[in-house]
Amino acid sequence: MAGHGSKFQQVRSRVIEALLTTNSQAEAAKKAGIGVATLKRYLQIPEFRQAYKEADAQFLNELLHKGAAESSHQSRQQWVCP
Numbered sequence: 468m469a470g471h472g473s474k475f476q477q478v479r480s481r482v483i484e485a486l487l488t489t490n491s492q493a494e495a496a497k498k499a500g501i502g503v504a505t506l507k508r509y510l511q512i513p514e515f516r517q518a519y520k521e522a523d524a525q526f527l528n529e530l531l532h533k534g535a536a537e538s539s540h541q542s543r544q545q546w547v548c549p
Contacts, residue, residue: 482509483522 478501485495486506496506509515 479509479515479518482506482515483519486519487523487526 478499482495482499482501485498486492489495489498492506493503496503499506501509510519
């Protein structure tokens with residue numbers, strides 16, 4: 468059974484990445500190589516929803532920090548090189 472769990476973990480990671488980087492469930496399902504119905508079933512699994520929620524929060528946090536760092540760098544450039 469360890470192999471089955473490992474495969475699900477790989478698919479789960481791929482599906483979560485697809486959800487974070489596409490604009491719709493249909494696009495995410497296509498990118499992840501699964502059907503929309505399968506994606507919707509995954510979203511009903513509490514452990515999957517929790518993993519997706521955590522990944523989404525981390526993804527957003529990284530975007531915010533990256534944006535803040537870039538903004539800070541641009542501001543410094545404006546002061547240093549007017």
